[in-house]
Amino acid sequence: MAKNTVTSHIQISFKLFIVLFFIGNSLAAAQTDIERIKQRIVTKLMDSYPGDMQIESIIDTFREDGTWPGIDYADVSREGFLHRIHANNMLSLGQAYKTENSKFYKNEQVKDIIERALKNWVDNDYICDNWWYNQIGIPNILVALLLVIGDDLPPALVEKAQPMINRANIDAQGARPGGDRIKIAGIEAKNMLFLNNNKQFDLVIKVIESEIKNVEWIGMKYGYGFRHDPGGFENRTAGGRGIQYDNSFHHRQDGVNNTLSYGLSYASAFVEWAVYTADTAYSFSDEKLAGLIDYFLDGICKTAVFGKYPDAGAKNRSMSREGSLHAYNSDMAKGLLRTSSYRKDELQEIVDIRDKGIKPTTSHATFYRHSEHFSFQRPDFFTSVRMYSTRNHNMESPYNSEGLLNHYRGDGTNHVSRTGDEYFDIWPVYDYQKIPGATIVQKPEMQDPEQIKKRGSTEFVGAVTDGKYAAVAFDFESQHDTLCARKSWFFFDEEYVALGAGISYENKVAVATTLNQCLLRDDVTISKNSTPSVIEKNDKAYENIDWVYQDGIGYVFTKPTNVHIKNNEATGSWWKINKQADSPKEEVKLDVFKLWLDHGVRPADASYEYIVVPATSLEKLKQNSSKSRITIVSNTPEVQAVRNSELNIFQAVFYKANTIDISENLQLCADSPGIVMIKTKGDLVKSISVSDPNRELGKMHISISGKVNKQGENFSAIWNKKEKVSRISIDLPQGVDAGKSVTIAL
Template identity: 30%
Template sequence: MKKRSKGRWLGLLSVASLLQAAGPQEDTVLPFPNAGFEEQAKGWSLCPMSTIVKGKAATGDFSLRTVDTDDGKGGSNARGPKISIDYTGRFEVSGMVLPISGSGLGIYVGAYTAKGKLLTGQSHVMAAPNGPKEQWVPFRGTATAPKGTAYLQLWVHSYSMAKVDAYLDDLEIKFKRDLSMKWAKDLGTIKQRLVERNLGGTDPVDVGSIVKDQQPDGNWADVKYDDRERTYWKAHTHCSRLLTLARAYRRGATDPKLDKQTLGQAVGKGVDYWAKRKPRNPNWWHNVIGVPRIMYRALLLAEPGLTPEQVAKGCKIVAEAKLGMTGQNLVWVAECNIARGCLEGDPAVTGQAFERIADEVRITTKEGIQPDYSFYQHGQQLYSGGYGKGFSHDCPYFAALAAGTTFAFSEEKVDIMVRYLLDGQQWMIRNQVFDYSACGREISRAGGGSSRGLEGACDNAAKLGHPRTAELLVMAERQRKGIGGKTPALVGNRHFWRSEYGVHHRPGYLASVRLASTRLQLSETCNAENMRGEHLSDGINYIYRSGEEYRRIMPVWDWRKLPGITAQHIKRAPRPGGGRGTKTFAGGVSDGQYGLAAMDFARGRLSARKAWFFFDDEYVCLGAGIRCQTEAPVTTSLNQCLLRGDVKVADDRGTRVLPRGEHHLKGLRWVHHDGVAYVLPTPGSLTVRNDAQTGNWKTVSHPLSDKPVTMDVFSAWVDHGQQVADGSYAYVVAPTVSDKGVEDYAKALPVTVLANRADLQAAYHAGLRRAEFVFYKAGACMVPSLGEVRVDQPCALMAVWSGQGLALSAANPE
């Protein structure tokens, strides 16, 4: 995967007010000394990876050759001569390229002040030599000189992790008059679209009371402007009220006594007060993102009722959102700059912000969209349902906002957005609930885990003319109405190898597994959120049918009995999340319909080999080699979810419905709760608890309430005891078997455990003629009636026998 350039270079440059530009009245080619390299290196600054060569040129005798062998030392660099200009506008950069091999060649245009200061921004005129190999082909792209530009300079740069061999010749930079004027005109289109999209629905807030309670200097007496709470900042209420007033101003208030002048003045006074008081929060996010995102909306909607001085003050607040971040944070600050450019009448600011968003829509191995379409934020950390949810919502929004204008996103960027929604996000959702494993610390928020809003993302993406539009519309419908009726459920299996995370969809359920390894950061604690998240990446295995199984359960959870995990119950409370796993063996394999996940797990003095094998109506959960030489009891949790209806069991006392309480069951064959059957292939002991549990949100997230919360909870776990030397477990989860059918299902279990040892775990489904294996070292496994499977190294492997022969799917979890 190619690495982004580290330079602060201007590729989609900005443009000042073009109506005042003194540029030529027609397209004009700029003087570009030695643009064809016939004077060899004159005027150019070259590094060892870039050379002037003779005998291979588009015209003349000489050309520039770039050869990067991917040594990770920063890529190649070739800087051209300075090209003086004394006007602003948009430019076309063109030339000829002869690709030999590889990709990752970029051409940038830097815009400098007279003092040699590089103006902020980054452009990408050509991402890579994608034309036919060994043939000269033309390339072209656009760039812009913003206000204050004194000269332009071309930069040819191969990415620091790229492998590329290519020639360049006949470079040219041309001022484009019509393009420049169209950009300025399109700014008005963007501004109008922003106003329309931020009107919102009918506001339930009493606008009259907000106006009445506002003090003469613009503040509200009940707002705590000195509040220092890092997450739920009380001073933010001031900005929210400004937006409410601004929406009423633009739409017209329902109260006839509130005329536009009164509402506009109220917004203006509020802007004046905030600009004078300058409330600040110790959490940078509120100052740089939270407040600017609310303020720009209020300014756009109420602008006709504000003085120019008030708009300028507000824009200064919005300008706190400075470009230069990554992932979703970058999208948020760019959003603020799109609006600020509209408010200031400067397409330079707006254009640069659109380009930065488009630039962030890329496949990366750093923060952002990963090659498997999961999402990282705050390092190598799965955040698809947190920051990644906002990213998947906002990027299609801005692509649709820019559609049909000179700010429009390229087909490549649209394709990445669509794939991220369809091949990433939708696989982590059941009905309108985002799998909590993908949400990071946001599960400690009362509203965490909702996927609502992604229907709008699909609607916006569907407007962009992508070949997979029909799939987007199905996803949008599923988001609106849930699964059922004419909306088909998602069916298949995905293992997101970049995030050590697997999901398995069938019409009746979604099951997920999140693993820990040295390659990834575990679910974090930040701003005192997720204070008990120590075990959230330890093989947690959620089971969703309706999606409501875990809603708001977090304050009453036993955090050492999270679904699927094996943990030791030491006396201290679970610690905050963070850090990394301690083992390298973690991962899975998937063929798109079936899959498995496994890991060599260790935390403290506890270690275990854990594996999950996914079929159709069931999946098999195995644990082996469990070791913990301490006095702390060790358990493996089958599930811990909200209690819904009866809990039915079959053990050595027969089949019965359990009364409320905690039950230590022996000779257990199966447990059934809320449509899910848990079957032990070999009868054994299990503890089941179906009773009330009490806690509070503050233990999970310090900014929240310490008021007691009580919920009825179902929990089932294997007790491995103390001083565990070689513990194990085996159970089958069947999420669609009814309480009436579970006995027959258990008697004729369609799956067989082939092995459950520290060196090998395997399961076989006779009806599917499918076997799945986790080899922790080289070895062999016999499959009944089908033969032996042997491997010469550790791996995850699936085998299916059919009339066409044997099909294998394999992966290296290390």
């Protein structure tokens, strides 16, 4: 009996040993993972060391009271708060102190300056009027400083810095779902690593991972047009922020497209932590990584020019900052490649586009229905259209006095790029009433900046696309003037068509539609009576023009048209559009190309038609191939339609139920407003794509005078022999997919 008891105790002790062994190993492994993650963060921080020359300047200008000159420490306004320079100086000094090949490595003077500068900060606890600095900007710099050199600083000083860093926590007011929450969580996670608080670190990492998700579009809450609640956006207390189901990004509850601003930093924050935690117990799930990769490739990269340059049409107030259209680096794509094999070939192409300058192989026509934004790409050019409706606002507010003249930049903006840098830093000299693609009242003065952001008043805004070709429609009512127009665009392989109809304005002020305004990179050539000529630098009107050519892009008119061209110097300043304390006030001079149509004073039912031919040459323009294959079938306030005879594609925008000829032998009838694209082979209909810009229909009903008799999962086509017409009914997407196109093969 005693022997059995001893044996039992031995077995229990052995089992306990095994349990404790595995617990100990797990804790050791977790601790090893924590140390690995922390080291990866520090290594990345050290990679940004600015160099000894800059450190010398920081040391030389440091003052006895723990401050630096050039910073107004009393100015904590949104436009000011140059205290960020003070914080960054401390971090740079910390990097110098820890960089072995720096002459300032372990330099006691450097350490002393850091301590005195940090003491100045914690003693004063500088608080900015802009919450972002208090909960994101400054905590991010301070926690980086502690990770780099905190162990070498006096513990009491480090402890005094903690309340400032702790303003970045997942329960903070600024930690809203979407772009800010993930950044704040990242700062808190770094602080927990510094404090060796593994329990809180575990929690925060899960929060970061959980932020990668699609959210319900803000416009879905109250239904189409917000008719069910007059409060609209303002009454929505939560939700709507983050990755939309169409892979655009909303930072706030205004429906404004923020894919290339907050949406970019959101993705960057996630990728940063995906790389830090890779191959550890904290690594993110394949599902979350796949979701972020989809957003990166189908949202960010397809909104950007060739996946490399920011599209000016997708930028908001940040466009008023110097260098805002600088090319993206490949860090994010490389980080995703290190953490996942999902869609790796596409990610590698983005790396090669950004690093090696290769041409993209991807051609796409993408409509972001939750943001009313469209992008179109071919290997040689990129273009986009920005719109707004009752479901979203036109533009971000001019927060912090940035983007002060952005009133019209959502009004059917249509930028076009061959190289990606056509609009780089043009903004100080820009004419903000001559926006590419937009129809604008030419007032003597712009409205107050506080009047920039407006919700649209029309519902018929959208696009039809099969992923390769597209037609875009904008029932436009200006929210700043009593101007209205029906605007549409039709996109093909080598050109796209822009139509405008019903342009009307009652007041005694001129109205203009601008084809482009970009940097002048080339001689401007015009063709009149089929005779090309290079024009001198000037700012003047030209009559009966066939086409205009500048920097590899042709602007072709379907009939001789009067145009106005500016191809000379323009002046302005960054201060005019951005009142941040460090915005340059010096005059900027740049040569600008500007091409527009003057609709005159008080236009009534005016119209325009033009074809944009990107990536072309003078020789090709002279051949007139784009004009010969494009037919403007209709350009009225009721129907706008175009046929491409080479591609056998017909596209029509029906603002109301109507009938139109596709060809001599084919007729199309739409029973409701909508957009239709039909591909034919002779008189045979091969496929039909439809969409409902109003987002109110369950089905779209159309009729075609050709014989179609087929049933599908989401459509029925029945031939009526007596009436010699095929009646086609197509199911339309609902819920978060409302406004999405449907393509049926016949």
